[in-house]
Amino acid sequence: MFSGMKTRIPLDRITAQTLELFQGNEDDIVHVLPDFSVFRQRQESEFGGLVYHPLFCVILRGRKEFKIGERCVSLSAGEAFVISHDMPIASKIKGASLKSPYIATIFSLDLGILRSLQAQVASVFEVDPEARFLSTGSYSSDWAEPLLRYMQLSADPLKAEVLGPLIQKEIHFQLLLSPMGGMLRNLLFIDSSASRVARAIQHIREKFREPLAIAELANVASMSTSLFYDRFKSVTGTTPLQYQKDLRLIEARQLLMGGGWSVSGAGLEVGYESPSHFSRDYTRRFQCSPRNHLARNREPVSTET
Numbered sequence: 001m002f003s004g005m006k007t008r009i010p011l012d013r014i015t016a017q018t019l020e021l022f023q024g025n026e027d028d029i030v031h032v033l034p035d036f037s038v039f040r041q042r043q044e045s046e047f048g049g050l051v052y053h054p055l056f057c058v059i060l061r062g063r064k065e066f067k068i069g070e071r072c073v074s075l076s077a078g079e080a081f082v083i084s085h086d087m088p089i090a091s092k093i094k095g096a097s098l099k100s101p102y103i104a105t106i107f108s109l110d111l112g113i114l115r116s117l118q119a120q121v122a123s124v125f126e127v128d129p130e131a132r133f134l135s136t137g138s139y140s141s142d143w144a145e146p147l148l149r150y151m152q153l154s155a156d157p158l159k160a161e162v163l164g165p166l167i168q169k170e171i172h173f174q175l176l177l178s179p180m181g182g183m184l185r186n187l188l189f190i191d192s193s194a195s196r197v198a199r200a201i202q203h204i205r206e207k208f209r210e211p212l213a214i215a216e217l218a219n220v221a222s223m224s225t226s227l228f229y230d231r232f233k234s235v236t237g238t239t240p241l242q243y244q245k246d247l248r249l250i251e252a253r254q255l256l257m258g259g260g261w262s263v264s265g266a267g268l269e270v271g272y273e274s275p276s277h278f279s280r281d282y283t284r285r286f287q288c289s290p291r292n293h294l295a296r297n298r299e300p301v302s303t304e305t
Helices: 005-022 111-116 117-126 142-153 156-179 179-187 194-206 214-220 225-236 240-258 265-269 275-286 292-296
Strands: 029-032 036-041 048-050 053-062 063-068 071-076 079-083 087-094 102-108 134-138
Touching: 005 029, 005 036, 005 102, 005 142, 005 265, 029 142, 048 240, 048 275, 053 142, 053 194, 063 102, 063 194, 071 079, 071 134, 071 142, 079 179, 079 292, 087 240, 111 117, 111 179, 134 179, 142 156, 179 194, 194 214, 194 225, 194 265, 214 225, 225 265, 240 265, 240 275, 240 292, 265 292, 275 292
Parallel strands: none
Antiparallel strands: 029 036, 036 102, 048 087, 053 079, 053 102, 063 071, 063 087, 079 134
């Protein structure tokens, strides 16, 4: 995959820089700069749920697997992914151990920075109806080189303050141009389906405990009910109801693993009226009943990214 001197050295340097940031630090996630962190996990994990925010992630060691509906995506060292919207996603880490942990860099994406590029680049792009919220790609020096420069700013606070915003903008620009940037390019357009669905997603997240009204969401997205339902599923790969359900179940799992909640209490807290309905959905989502999860000594929930 990484043929040629130009591609091997920058990737190795990113890995070396990341390992350096972990030296003397036992934390598994280190916040290096605004909107940038490095992550490691020293054991494999089962499929768990996490709400991902818009981000750009480069996997440096180990392997990550996503489950999105019936679709499974597996990524290994040297590959990257972009997530364009707030999305509840099932994922797990493979090939990680104490001696060889999973390692990744995490760069948060900023819609404001993307939109600041609109006047310069929008005329070059057209809305891509095939784009999805999760896109993957192989290593590219186009985004790797500014990412490395951004990481290196952590050693100089003054340079980080002055040059950091410029390099952040450069990384966003390179991602817009990359094969992974389809949905990001769609988000440049305020009236695109991607942007309208993003508004509806924010509304669901704010009120995920309340009964879901499709007509209200369609109004937020400025679409007819039928068009909204179709566009929401096209962008996210799921329905508004399933999206809300996933949010509820991920929140319930965090409550149960954090301690202090009964199964029925956690279900009621996230918006379920029926304990049996909650238990069925939870078991189907995590392949383990909430009662069994509660009995697992309240194991910590993975913060993997």
